Structure formats: structure tokens, C-alpha cells
Amino acid sequence: xxxxxxxxxxxxxxxxxxxxSCAASEVSFNTYNMNWVRQAPGKGLEWVSSxxxxxxxxxADSVKGRFTISRDNAKNSLYLQMxxxxxxxxxxxYCARDLYDILTGYYFDSWGQGTLVAVSS
Amino acid sequence: DIQMTQxxxxxxxxxxxxxxxxxxxxxxxxxxxxxxQQKPGKAPSLLIYAASRxxxxxxxxxxxxxxxxxxxxxxxxxxxxxxATYYCQQSYSTxxxxxxxxxxxxx
Numbered sequence: 001x002x003x004x005x006x007x008x009x010x011x012x013x014x015x016x017x018x019x020x021s022c023a024a025s026e027v028s029f030n031t032y033n034m035n036w037v038r039q040a041p042g043k044g045l046e047w048v049s050s051x052x053x054x055x056x057x058x059x060a061d062s063v064k065g066r067f068t069i070s071r072d073n074a075k076n077s078l079y080l081q082m083x084x085x086x087x088x089x090x091x092x093x094y095c096a097r098d099l100y101d102i103l104t105g106y107y108f109d110s111w112g113q114g115t116l117v118a119v120s121s
Numbered sequence: 122d123i124q125m126t127q128x129x130x131x132x133x134x135x136x137x138x139x140x141x142x143x144x145x146x147x148x149x150x151x152x153x154x155x156x157x158q159q160k161p162g163k164a165p166s167l168l169i170y171a172a173s174r175x176x177x178x179x180x181x182x183x184x185x186x187x188x189x190x191x192x193x194x195x196x197x198x199x200x201x202x203x204x205a206t207y208y209c210q211q212s213y214s215t216x217x218x219x220x221x222x223x224x225x226x227x228x
Contacts, residue, residue, distance in 0.1 A: 035217075037165075045157075045165065045208055047217040060216050094164055105153035106212040107170035114164055 001110045002026045004095050009115030016085050016119070022078040022095030022112055030073035033098045035108065036080050038091035038117075046091075049080065050098070063089075085119045092116050123147050123211050127220030133228040140196040142223045144209035147190075153213040154192045156185055159222075160205045168207075169194065199225075 003025035012018050022034070036048040049059045049069040057069055068081040078095050092114040098106045124147035134140050144154065152172040157165040167176045169185035172192055182197045196203055204227055209220040 044222045045159075045210070045219040047215075047219070050215070050217075058215050104171035104174060106217070107155045107167060108157070108165070108210075109167050109170075109176065111164035111166065 002029075002032070002097055004097065004110055004112035006093065006095050006112040006115040009093065009117045011118045011120065012085055013121050014086060014119055017081070017083045018085065018117060020080040020082065020093055020095075020115060020117070024076045024078070024097075027076065029071075029076040033100065033106070034069075034071060034078045035096045035098055036069065036078075037094045037096050037108070037111075038089075039094070039114075040088075040091045043091075048093070051078070082117070085117075087119050090117060090119045122216055123150065123214060123218050125209055125211060125218050125220040127207075127209055127223050129223060130221065131224040131226060133226050134199055135228045136199055136201060138199045140199055140203075140225060142194045142207055142209075142225075144187075144192045144194070144220050145190060146192075146211055146213075148213075149189050150211045150213035152188045153211060154185075154187065155210045155212060156183075156194045157208045157210065158203075158205045159208065165208065196225075201227075 008020040033052045035050040051069045066084045070079045094114045095112045096108040097110040100106045126145045154172045156169040159165040173185045206222045206224045
């Protein structure tokens with residue numbers, strides 16, 4: 001497992017922006033696929049976005065065009081730029097590493113502790 | 122998107138019980154199915170991947186089975202630390218989707 005620490009959450013007004021960060025403990029960060037997964041208060045888990053070690057990016061439809069995932073391998077860090085925030089984006093945001101091989105598929109083996117984003121006027 | 126249906130949504134059980142949680146997917150996903158445990162206020166943690174492979178460090182009382190579109194998580198000899206919410210997740214195609222969760226409570 002890799003240690004992951006999120007930061008950057010907070011209270012923001014609808015329409016506002018926020019940038020989340022996730023710091024990874026391992027120097028081999030550049031070889032990992034990374035994800036953001038969120039959980040609204042009292043609700044289940046929702047995958048938000050992923051960025052591969054090769055730079056391939058994918059988004060859930062609910063955030064496409066508003067959120068941007070990025071990574072800085074030199075800083076062992078993952079980011080999520082969130083724009084045009086809505087009340088329904090209120091959630092704890094987790095960063096998670098996924099591992100993959102052709103026999104097992106993808107799975108999230110390491111998770112951060114999460115950072116809370118609250119969108120409210 | 123692949124829809125995930127977990128059942129039951131909650132259950133009450135006693136220490137020592139055998140507990141079974143099922144997960145059904147809206148299309149065939151072969152064995153690309155993972156299970157996670159989440160305790161209140163904590164991040165999820167991986168229990169089972171690829172339907173039946175036990176994550177390192179997870180007790181052997183946890184087991185997974187199934188393929189295609191029907192999967193099962195079994196906890197044999199339920200322990201106090203197993204009271205938590207359990208989620209299945211498909212990794213066959215994006216968007217990765219999760220079941221709605223099964224809360225295991227103390228009877």
C-alpha cells in the first residue's frame with residue numbers, strides 16, 4: 001500500500017471553485033494510476049475521475065466539463081480542480097490508487113483519509 | 122453504465138454468525154468485481170478483488186465468489202470488528218460503479 005493524504009477541502013459557494021490535492025508517500029508514484037472517489041453525506045461511493053500513469057484521463061459524466069484531474073509526478077501529487085461547484089458536489093473526496101493486471105482487472109488498493117467539500121450559500 | 126444491485130441493504134447479525142452479501146450487475150462483467158469495507162468516519166479498504174482474491178492482510182474469514190453477473194461476499198465467524206458497511210464495485214468498464222452498500226449491524 002501507499003500512504004495518501006488529501007487536502008484542500010472546505011466550504012465554497014455554489015458556482016465557486018476549489019482545488020484538492022493528494023500527496024503520495026512513494027517515489028514510484030509516477031507508475032500508478034490514480035483516482036478521485038467521492039461520498040456524499042450518508043450516501044454510497046461514487047467514482048469521479050482517474051488519471052493513468054500514461055496520462056490517460058477519464059471522468060464521470062456528472063463532473064465532465066467542470067472538474068479537471070492532473071498529476072505532478074515530480075511532487076508525488078494528484079490534483080482535482082473543481083469549478084462551477086454545485087450543492088450536489090458536497091461530499092468527502094478520497095484519492096485512491098488503482099492497481100491492474102489483465103487477470104484481475106482494476107482495483108483500489110490504497111485510499112487517503114478523505115477531505116470534505118461543502119457547497120452551500 | 123453498469124448498474125450494481127447489492128442485497129440486503131442492511132442486516133443484523135451476531136458475533137460468530139455467517140453473513141452473506143450479494144451483488145448483481147446489469148451486464149456480465151466476468152470476474153471484474155471488488156469488495157470494500159468501510160467503517161464510520163473512515164476511508165474504504167479493499168477486502169476482495171477479482172471476485173475471489175483476498176487482499177493481503179485481510180482475514181481468511183472473508184471470502185468472495187461468483188462470476189458473470191452474480192457475486193457473493195461471505196463473512197464466516199463474524200467478529201466485532203466486522204460491523205461495517207460493505208460495497209461491491211465493478212472494474213469491467215468505466216465509469217467504475219459501486220453498489221449502494223450493505224450495513225452489517227450488531228444484533
